[in-house]
Amino acid sequence: MMLAIALIKYVTKKTNGEHKRVQTKEITTWSGLYRFSKAEIENAINFGNERKCLGRGSAGQVYKGVLPSGQAVAIKQIYRTNTSDSFKREVDGLSRVRHPNLVWKDTILTWEKRIKILRDCALALRYLHRHIDGCIVHRDIKLTNILLTEKLEPKLSDFGLARLLNMEESKVFTDVRGTIGYMDPEYLTNAKLTCASDVYSFGIVALQLLSGQKVIELDLDARDQLTRKAKDVSMGKRPLTDFVDPRLNGNINSVDFESILQIAVLCVAKSSKGRPSIDVVFDEMEKSWKNTQTEAQKFKSTGMINSFDNSVIQII
Numbered sequence: 001m002m003l004a005i006a007l008i009k010y011v012t013k014k015t016n017g018e019h020k021r022v023q024t025k026e027i028t029t030w031s032g033l034y035r036f037s038k039a040e041i042e043n044a045i046n047f048g049n050e051r052k053c054l055g056r057g058s059a060g061q062v063y064k065g066v067l068p069s070g071q072a073v074a075i076k077q078i079y080r081t082n083t084s085d086s087f088k089r090e091v092d093g094l095s096r097v098r099h100p101n102l103v104w105k106d107t108i109l110t111w112e113k114r115i116k117i118l119r120d121c122a123l124a125l126r127y128l129h130r131h132i133d134g135c136i137v138h139r140d141i142k143l144t145n146i147l148l149t150e151k152l153e154p155k156l157s158d159f160g161l162a163r164l165l166n167m168e169e170s171k172v173f174t175d176v177r178g179t180i181g182y183m184d185p186e187y188l189t190n191a192k193l194t195c196a197s198d199v200y201s202f203g204i205v206a207l208q209l210l211s212g213q214k215v216i217e218l219d220l221d222a223r224d225q226l227t228r229k230a231k232d233v234s235m236g237k238r239p240l241t242d243f244v245d246p247r248l249n250g251n252i253n254s255v256d257f258e259s260i261l262q263i264a265v266l267c268v269a270k271s272s273k274g275r276p277s278i279d280v281v282f283d284e285m286e287k288s289w290k291n292t293q294t295e296a297q298k299f300k301s302t303g304m305i306n307s308f309d310n311s312v313i314q315i316i
Helices: 038-045 084-096 111-129 185-190 195-211 220-234 254-267 278-302
Strands: 004-015 018-023 053-056 060-066 072-078 134-137 146-148 154-156 163-166
Touching: 038 060, 038 072, 111 134, 111 154, 111 195, 111 254, 111 278, 134 195, 185 195, 195 220, 195 254, 195 278, 220 254, 254 278
Parallel strands: 004 072
Antiparallel strands: 004 018, 053 060, 060 072, 134 163, 146 154
């Protein structure tokens, strides 16, 4: 399934004592993009008389929509209190990049699926950081911004905060925005944004997938507890089993689990200088994914039941 994104901005105007929403024409400045009418968007959101909110971000709410062709789309409604900068930046960013792992329902995931999510998201980030125009920093990597297709293929979404670092730039000082529990401490402290900021956020996502920690309300205290526990385990101060999601019932490849844990701990280093590049991160995820595929093939060839399929968690 291809995941399309339709964007519309509303503002509130007072007419005859009543507040009414009216559509603004922010999208007309981008040539070559199809402009959805208000009626088309409303029909897509209310397809089948079902209006489903997928989530809320810093810029607005995202709804599930279905076009007349049957194609599923994510429709973002910008908060009326927000400026148009985020809206323009997202449209500009999405018109610039094309990748199969860039962009819903609640689902359960096997260990194999979790590894696939980490591998594909690392691949998408590598693409962004290696972009021909410079490093595109997503700025809001988190589990709830990883959408899953009906085949559970991960799609990295929400480019409302994305920022391009030109080829000659290694960092920029900019307004601090993002989701608090996933934010790079350096960026949070001194507003210094680098490619390593995304690597930090990816590390938090990896730690959540390994441990099964809840997605919602990852504040600074919850983040610090998660990273402290991960570091203790990686240094041998606590057993590996202390960090393994108990719902997996021990059905993991401990070598791959430990490798991912080690790289994730490096990703969440407080200083950007201590973090690995996205290339190193992807190589590690790719290796673990290939090992998982090899194990799955062994199970199939011997006629055994893949134990990964009996171990599930809910992350969205």
